[in-house]
Amino acid sequence: MHHLPLYIPIVFIFTIILALYLFYKSIVRYRPFIGILIAWLLFQSILAIGGFYLETQPLVPRFLFLILPPMVGLVLYFSLPKTRLFAGHLELKWLTLLHTLRIPVEMVLFWLYIQKTLPQIMTFEGRNPDILVGLTAPFIYYFGFIKNRLPLRTILIWNLISLGLLLNIVVIAILSMPLSIQQFGFDQPDIALFYFPFALLPGFMVPLVMFAHLFSIRQLLVRKTESPSANSSTSIIK
Numbered sequence: 001m002h003h004l005p006l007y008i009p010i011v012f013i014f015t016i017i018l019a020l021y022l023f024y025k026s027i028v029r030y031r032p033f034i035g036i037l038i039a040w041l042l043f044q045s046i047l048a049i050g051g052f053y054l055e056t057q058p059l060v061p062r063f064l065f066l067i068l069p070p071m072v073g074l075v076l077y078f079s080l081p082k083t084r085l086f087a088g089h090l091e092l093k094w095l096t097l098l099h100t101l102r103i104p105v106e107m108v109l110f111w112l113y114i115q116k117t118l119p120q121i122m123t124f125e126g127r128n129p130d131i132l133v134g135l136t137a138p139f140i141y142y143f144g145f146i147k148n149r150l151p152l153r154t155i156l157i158w159n160l161i162s163l164g165l166l167l168n169i170v171v172i173a174i175l176s177m178p179l180s181i182q183q184f185g186f187d188q189p190d191i192a193l194f195y196f197p198f199a200l201l202p203g204f205m206v207p208l209v210m211f212a213h214l215f216s217i218r219q220l221l222v223r224k225t226e227s228p229s230a231n232s233s234t235s236i237i238k
Contacts, residue, residue: 012201015108015205016041018101019101019204020038020041022097026093028091040069047066048197053066053199054194056194066203067206070206070207077211078214096145096212096216099212100134102133102134103134105130105134105201112198116188117192119187122172128165129165130165136158152220155216156217156224159217160217163210170202177191178190
């Protein structure tokens with residue numbers, strides 16, 4: 001997509017870098033794990049630049065190779081007991097701040113819609129209110145983790161709603177692609193995610209944000225159960 005204004009891929013690449021940085025900040029220990037994420041980013045970038053995902057006719061869509069490995073990784077992470085060692089050294093405040101990056105992501109989606117590379121339904125003008133998560137994340141971060149004024153229940157509900165909004169746009173995006181399962185955007189399908197750097201949205205950004213929600217929800221449920229005063233204070237949260 002060489003016809004795109006240069007600011008669109010630049011903003012998106014910068015957003016990916018910031019997401020990697022914020023996740024790195026959330027890791028108290030086992031920081032070499034970030035090298036795995038960088039390797040995955042480089043691998044998927046090479047595939048996308050080489051046009052690997054542009055072929056949509058095979059029996060098994062190549063796009064699955066972009067989204068399935070991170071999803072399998074998420075399942076393994078939350079099902080293997082040993083991952084708790086790593087999980088115990090993540091700071092929820094940085095994972096919460098990570099969601100502010102959904103603002104530039106939604107702006108990029110809107111710009112891609114203007115450039116006719118994805119349908120309106122995938123933007124905040126359509127059926128994607130995900131930008132609200134990005135707008136509210138700074139307040140959850142500040143009042144929940146800096147000032148300790150939000151109850152765990154509020155942060156938990158926010159994470160659950162935000163996860164639902166994420167799943168909403170994921171389903172819409174997949175059903176807007178020019179594949180056999182397409183249901184939306186027939187006049188302007190979702191083709192942007194087949195190209196670099198936007199292929200990194202489903203291949204990296206979405207799984208990372210989903211992980212942040214799932215991890216936060218699990219930790220909040222555990223701490224809410226363990227702390228008798230959890231409903232009135234978040235002081236036990238890092």
